[in-house]
Amino acid sequence: MPRKGMRSLCFSSPKTLAYAISRFPSPSRSTAASLTPRPSFNESMIQQTIAAAENMIVKWNPDTSSFAKVTSLFYEDRNEAMEFIKCVNGLQKAMHLMVTENSGSDNLVRSQNLMQIAMKRLQKEFYQILSTNRAHLDPESVSARSSRASTRSSTSDYEDDGTDDDIHAAGDCISEVEHVSVTAMENLRLIAEAMISSGYGKECIKIYTIIRKSIIDEGIYKLGVEKMSLHQINKMDWEVQEIKIKNWLDAVKIAVKTLFNGERILCDHVFAASESMRESCFAEISKDGANLLFGFPELIAKSKKSPEKMFRSLDMYTAISENWPEIEFIFSFESTSAVRSQALASLIKLTESVRTMLTDFETLVQKDSSKSPVAGGGIHHLTYYVMNYLTCLADYSNILADIITDSTPPSKLHLPESYFETTDSDDTPAPALTIHLAWLLLVLLCKLDGKAKHYKDVSLSYLFLANNLQHVISKVRTSNLQYILGDEWITKNEATVRQFAANYERLGWSHVYSSLPENPTAVIPPGKAKDLFKKFNSIFEETYRKQSGWVVPDSKLRDEIKISIERKLVPIYREFYDTHRVTLGAERNLGLVVRYAPEDVGNYLSDLFYGTGSSESTSLSSSTSSSNRRQSRSR
Incomplete structure (x- = not known):
């Protein structure tokens, strides 16, 4: 709310003075109510109001009192601080009345001088509360407190003596540290409303934005988010980029839910009397830090693409998407629309980047x-x-x-x-x-x-x-x-x-199966039986030797294949073996003809698909027991 030259009124003509003060805002609860005609104060009542205000304001004038220069009004005696605010409001009402009833009164110039002294005091108090309560007004404390105790509605009429009672009642439910935070927030709001209603909103906002913007900027820096260019990112190794992205993923959660949320709560509370000031103040405080935070994913999305960036890009997309309701609410002002636009721009660029990387991944596979x-x-x-x-x-x-x-x-x-x-x-x-x-x-x-x-x-x-x-x-x-x-x-x-x-x-394996007769129990001459045994030995050994280095990593598939082979091979071989081995009983060197018992065939099959053998080193003989092979393989 712009001031209308209040500090120069004492040098103006009565006509100019009357016009300027007619634009001076009222501190009452409603602007409409403040403009409603009221009964005139007599000169004695105006003098009493000015005198009471003068005593209080002069007492706390830092230019004339060494005590007031080093002492905080709100920390020294909060009851007296409330009286100071009441005197300022009373003085303002008296000035409005003087404009309407006696615009040429010398008391009007006197009142304006007192008002300037009072505003200087309140500026000092406002600055002291903000600077000395940085720990108690940090966004984390404010956002945590807001989840347990809603901020009270703005009150401009301080005739109600229950302000302290309300604060103490709230303090009974929260910790001592939070009580300090509540008190500081209330004090800031009281001062802000008094300064805004007196036409000093610009000075109030200037102090507030300087201190609180430094907290936002410092918070963003401590969260590890730093200003970078696309050129800088493209020069980074992926390992360095990934560290930056991980820092950002941790930072965005805290920044949205605590840092910016806490600042919005505090700003809304302190400047509850003016929506336009709430908006301009929060926009000034948050825009640089927020644009820096939400601009980082867009830079990553625009940087050189690689398959490993896919998942971090999706992480960033998820982070913005999940926090979007809070982002939209916190930065709901028209003056903070650029922050929302930046967050959306990052989402759009991340979307395009992910689609490109999917296409690149497909190309990589095909090539x-x-x-x-x-x-x-x-x-x-x-x-x-x-x-x-x-x-x-x-x-x-x-x-x-x-x-x-x-x-x-x-x-x-x-x-x-x-x-x-x-x-x-x-x-x-x-x-x-x-x-x-x-x-x-x-x-x-x-x-x-x-x-x-x-x-x-x-x-x-x-x-x-x-x-x-x-x-x-x-x-x-x-x-x-x-x-x-x-x-x-x-x-x-x-x-x-x-x-x-x-x-x-x-x-x-079909050639192994076909090496045995279709009817393994049919009567055949011993010579033919001998030839069939030799044929089976040769084909089985060759097949086993070739496949001993083959693998089937999946145990279920491995068992299914081996069982299928065993069911087709071992029963037929067993029948052939049991039927014709007896006919070769008189054969010299029988072990060279009938090399494998049915159990040996099954055991050799069970050893397949582990990739433990090779065609150069593997040899089979009936004298090698399955137990020896297994012991050797286990060692």
Whole structure:
């Protein structure tokens, strides 16, 4: 509220003086009420009011009293401080009356001089309360107190002597420290209302903004948020950037819920008498710190992209989104709309950055050019990388759903049409996030399909595909991907794993199965039986030796494959062994012909898929017991 030259009224003509004072605001509870005509005070009553005000104001004039110069009115005697405020308000009322009844009175100039002295005193008190109560008026204390005790409504009429009683009543429910905070806030509000109603709002705001802005700026600095340029961020290593982002993530929670929230509460309370002053004051205090805080994510979003930035970008997006209701409320003034705009700009830039990084991630997968087959048909490094990445993405499913909703659907270039088969039951379109993550998995599976062709042994290529798809399913089952992709996706791909495993078994073991007669108990000459035993020994040993270095990391899949092979091989071999070993009883060197008992075959199968052997070192003989092999492997 601008002052209308109150300090120069004593040098004005009576006409000018009457006009200026007619614009002087009333301290009453209602402006409308203050303009209502009242009965005239007689000269004696005006003189008494001025005299009482003069005694109090002069007593606390720091220019004429050494006591008043070093002593705080509000800390020395709060009851007397209330009387001082009443005298100021009484003097102001008397000045209004003099303007309407006797604008040429010498008492008007006298009253104005007293008012200037009083305002100087109140400015001093206002500054002292703000500066000496920094600890009690810190945003954390104010915001914590506001959650337990609502600030009382603004009161301009100090004829009610219950002010102290109200404060003491509130103090009974809170700690001593909070009581000091409450008292300081009340004192600041009383002074602010008196100064604003007397036309000194500008001076009041100037003192307040200087002190409180320094607290905001200091708080932002202590939270680790510093002013940086895009050039500086681009020059940082990712490890340094990540530290900055972590600091920001911790800082934004405290800044929104405590720092800015506490300052808004304090500002609203102190300047409750003027909405326009509340707004301009809080905007001046908070805008620099808030724009610095909410501008940081935009800088990160504009900086160089890399896959590892994805999750920190999503963290920042989440932080702003979750705090948006508080941001919108705290910075609800029109003059703080730039702060809201900056927070929204950061959200928009983070959205664009995340979409770009998703596209870059897909491109990275598609461009993977590693051609060396994984030893033993194990899990490819690309599978590990992609699944770890996607399971982490799935933890941000709610945020990602918002970000991806309006994005362009993934392109189907470079993938076979068979990957896009849908059932007739797909009546409802899948959510955008489901489509996008399923698409990224298809890109991975296509790459794995191409890498499987690098194996010279076709059966091993199918084992490789089974292993990798099983790993994908396992990661889906144990993460939020399960809820995004759904049970149908899992069921469909589990069937594909079984098909891969069946293809491996058919190509890798059919020649072992076919080395035994279809009817193992049929009567055949001893010579033919001998040849069949030798044939089985040779093919089984070759197959085992080749596959002893192959792996199946998933224990469930490993057991399923071994059980399937064992059920097809061991019972037939057992029948053949039991039937024809007797016919070869007279054969010299029988151990070289019949090398394996059925139990040995089963034990050798049980040792498969751990990747412990190699084609160069592995040899089989009937004299090597399964217990010896297991003991050797365990050591």
